[in-house]
Amino acid sequence: MKGIVNAVLLFFVVATSLAQTGSIQGTIVDNSNEPLPGVAIKLVGSNKGTQTDIDGKFDLTNLNAGKHQIIISYIGFKTKTVAVTAPSTNNTFVIYEGNELLQEVQVSSRNNKFSRKHTAYVSKLPLRDIENAQVYSTVTSELLDSQIVTNIDDALNNATGISKLWEATGRAPGEGTGYFSTRGFATQPKLVDGMPGFTLSAVDPSYIERIEVIKGPSATLFGSTDTSLGGLINVVTKKPYEGFGGSVSYTAGSFGTHRVSADINTPLAKSGGPYFRVNASYLTQDSFQDAGFRKTFFIAPSLSYRVNNRLNFSVGFEYARTKQTNPSMLFLRRGAPLISTNMDELNLDTTKSFTSNDLYLTSPTFNTRTIVDYKISDEWTSQTVFASSYAEAKGYYQYNIDGGALAIFGLQPLTTSPLAPIVNPYINPMLMEAGGLLGTEAFTRVIDKQNANATNYNLQQNFIGDFKIGDLRNRMVFGLDFVNRSQHSRNQSGNPVLTTTSNFPTLLGALTANGQAAIAQQLQAQYRAFPYFDAFINAQGNVINSSFTPGATYQPSTANLENVFSSVPVRDIRTNSKTFAVYVSDVLNITKELTVKVGLRLDYFDQQGDLSHTDDDYTKTTFSPNFGAVYQAIPNKLSVFANYQNGFMNVDPVINPSSPEPTTTFQPIKANQFEGGIKTNFFQGKLNFGASYYHIIVNDKTANDPTGVLLPRRIDLKEVVSKGVEFELNANPFDGLNIRGSYSYNDTRVTDAYSQIKKREVTELLDRRPEESGPQNLYNFWADYKFQEGSFLENVGIGAGFNGASSHKTINNSVSGVFTLPSYTVFNTGVYYDAKDFRVGLKVNNLTDKTYFTGWSTINTQAPRAFLGTLTYKF
Structure with missing residues (x-):
């Protein structure tokens, strides 16, 4: 028993x-x-x-x-x-392929943490990078964590071939993000999950899953509304996932930096969803200079629900409110020769901001996206996307421009007119004083009062298929796109003070007393239309005594400005434009190794422009084709690719109220790119390497007229050519070590400077590198090593790297001359302890305290050495 x-x-x-x-x-x-x-x-x-x-x-x-x-x-x-x-x-x-939905288990198990080369956004089709003829660079959330990044500008230092031109300012609704150069042309980060979004400088890194920099003109899939000639910047956000989890983080450091962020994900039912995720942050930071600050509140709730095996929908919102001073950007003079041609000659005091904390803008933004995916069959999926954006800009915007005294020389024609005996005793002293100001760098502080809002609506309907015709596999997207853009500005720009200074009152009085009241009134109206400026400041930050700005102080006050702008009329302008588009793109497998992609887009653009005028109304129909081919020499490991891409940008007419020609019209800017290269995916995804050569031809490119004095005046150029090479490496050589590096070389030239607007060859720009093209050489590198389990330093990690650029001609024309910003290499390093429930990190930016600059016809001083520490609790 x-x-x-x-x-x-x-x-x-x-x-x-x-x-x-x-x-x-x-x-x-x-x-x-x-x-x-x-x-x-x-x-x-x-x-x-x-x-x-x-x-x-x-x-x-x-x-x-x-x-x-x-x-x-x-x-x-x-x-x-x-x-x-x-x-x-x-x-x-x-x-089956369909809309992108991130699951947390994927992120935690990926070895090559700096590489995310599978996306549903770049081609509006879910393609692996090795089978995609389009080139794109990604910056992952793991890389942002490793570098303790607190803003999108710093994040883009890691992208291949990207350089910053202008700082994020919030200066106009939807235009407050920073400007960057890629492949020789300016662009802004304006896409969120492949759809238009506003003021992305406020997006907190805790909300970013990755940043995709899509290279080259991409109008076939993205149209003209948010495209550029050199590339697009798309922010991919973190999506809800199954389960509960999240983190709370606090970061503090130099220049009064304090940032609190939270990322919380939770199911709203016991099983099957819906799933809810919210990201929120608050950042406050002072300038590294003597004045300036930024405060940003950000919150982004999102919801995903897979109703059944056929129907899935997701909803996302982003609200941000930024209050900030305008970062210091010194505009170099136009229309007159420069005094200094480099930073050594200028002898700039980089600790000076040329502003005060009383001059700031408040910029709230609100973005929404709703995506509905429906699986029609195993071969076809319907995707409906609605996105909206709303943004405001209110407050004082100031910038500093060298050569502002040129405005006084508008009086010079009177000195040789029949009125010379009357006016010369008053005008000549003013011209002498203005000439003295032009004999040195005297940055004129110009101030506008902003009050504007903008609204965008975007509706897309995509049909995405994966089917065979005979033995040939087709992956196709067919889409309809509607974009409506409106803006309402009530800005104030004018100078009610200037004609009350210096010899202006006696000059106007003399003209009136001699029967020339009409000329006196005309002069007064002319100078009242100039932007308001309150001071001339030299490169060392000292206020220059001038009869045109009596009582000028280094730090202006809002109280004084309110008194001035109470006399400046509001310019009320409403604008609107609409775009209707249809597009198709097909990726065809000729063989298992050979893939061909063809696409075509038809855009109908309806510009109503300023609703109070009809002179700037127009419609335009444009076709945009593209083509690509990929051959996988070693399947899933090595591919050779080539592409042809087309892009265009509609250019709004310029209304000239006082000109014989009431409207200046421009042809759309057209771009054609030819590119070829290789992509690799070796050792089970642990080594990704890409190399490419591109050649872009742009016709009817708009530019600033180099003969224009002070205020920019747009002209067109017949041809600009950009060509270059790009290399990118993402590697995970062994457990714990992740490496990212890139190098790019770009040669952009004005090859045909004939201007249809000016009816002449603009020789002042011929064979020169455009100022928006940025440095010719760009490079970056970052390595992160985390000691593995069982080692003495288990959970400890270290990171180190650098980014840099060659010298850059921020002014480059034969009228002003050339101003060169020096080359630079900036080193950064950090250390962290990453356990299951918490992470502690310390980062040093600009380790060697390098003084360096960026710019686009400007000088923008960049931050010196800074320390950042972060503490994250994970649950």
Whole structure:
């Protein structure tokens, strides 16, 4: 009897042991039976999960015998839930491409943490980088964490071939983000999850999953409303995921930096969703100079709900409110020769801001996106996207321009007129004083009062297919796009003070007394229309005594400005434009190794412009084709690609109220790019390397007239050519070490300077590098090593790197001359302790305290050495 009992007990022990050691094994493939590496598999109702290897295989072990449900998720593919009985082997699961939905298990299990080369946004199709003829650079959230990045401007230092031109200022609704140069042309970060968004400088890094810099003109898929000639910047946000988790972080450091952020994800039901995520932050930071500050509140709730295997929808909102002074940007003179040609000659005091904390702008923004995906069949998915953006800019915007005294020389024609005997005693002393100011760098502080808002609506309907015609696989997107843009400005710009200073009152009085009241009134109106300026300041930050700015002080006050602008009329302007578009793009597998992509877009642009005028109304229909080919010389590891891309930008007419020609009209700017290169994905994704050569031809490019004095005047140039090379490396050589590096060289030239507007060759710009092109050479590098489990320094990590640029001609024309900003290399380093529940980090930016500058016809001093510390609690 005792033996029988022991046998029964042994049977139950063995059965229980076997029940606990069952497994589910299988392969994940797409609908062309291609294995998919890195796919996340998670067991429903537990924390168990794994991911597929390079051959698409997985093994989910230590399961109870019986029925289970697993969730299969992969970026760019529809999440799939399937029922499986354990133990089982040789399972094959097919997943289909669709909208991107991030699952947390993917992020934590990815080895090459600085590489995210699978996206559903760049081509509006979920393509792996190695099969995509389009070139793009990504900056991942792990890289942002490693560098303790607190703003998007610093994040973009890691992108290939990107250089900053202008600081983020909030100077106008939707225009307050920084300006960057890529492939020789200016661009701004204006896309969120592939859709237009406003004032992205306020987006907190805790909300960023990655940043995608899409290279070259991309009008075929993105149109003219938010495109550029050299590339687009798309911010991919963090999405809700299954389960509960998140983090709370506090960062503090130099220049009064304090930042609190939170990222919380939670299910709203016991199982099956919906899933809710909220990111929020508050940042306050002072300038590294003698005045200036920035305060930003940001919150972004989002919701995702997979109703069933066919229907999925997501909703996202972003609200930000930024209050900030205008970062110091010194505009160099135009229309007259420069005094200094480099920073040594200028002898600038880089600690001076040329402003005060009383001059600031408040810029609230509100963005929304709603995405509905419906799986029509295994081959076709419908995607409906609605996005809206609202932004405001209120307050005082100031900038400093050298050569502001040129305004006084508007009086010079009177000195040789029949009125000379009357006016010369009053005008000549003023011209002498203005000439003295022009003999040195005298930065004129110009101030406007902003009060404007803008609203965008964007509706897209995409049909995304993955189907075969015979043996040929097609991945196609067919889309309809509608964009409505409106802006209402009630800005104030004028100078009611100037004609009350210096000899102006006696000059106007003499003209009136001699029967020339009409000329006196004309002069008064002319100078009242000039922007208000309150001081001339030299490069060392000292106020220059001048009869044109009596009582000038280094730090202006809001009280004085309110008194001045109470006499400046409000210029009330409403504008509107609409775009209707249809596009199609098809990726065709000629063979397993050879892929061809063709696309075409038709845009109809309806510009109503200033609603109080009809002179700037016009319509324009434009076609934008593209073509690409990829050959995988080593399947899934090495590909050779080539592409042709087309882009265009509509240019608004300029209304000239006092000119014989009431309106100046421009042709759309047209760009054509030819590019070729290689992409690699070696060692199971641990080594990604890309290299490319591009050649861009731009026709009818708008530029600033180099002969224009002070205020910019737009002209067109027949041809600008940009060509260059780019290299990018992302590697994970061994466990714990992640490396990212890039180098780019760009040569942009004005090759044909004929201007249709001016009816002449603008020789002042011919064969010169445009100022918006930035430095010719750009490079960056970052390495992060985290000691592995079981080592003496387990959980400790260190990071170090640098970014730099060659010298840059921020002014480059034969009228003003050339002003060169010096080359620079900035070193950064950091150390952190990253445990399961918390992370502590310390970062040093600009380790060697390098003084360096960026600019676009400006001098923008960059921050000196700074220390940042961060503490994050994870749950």
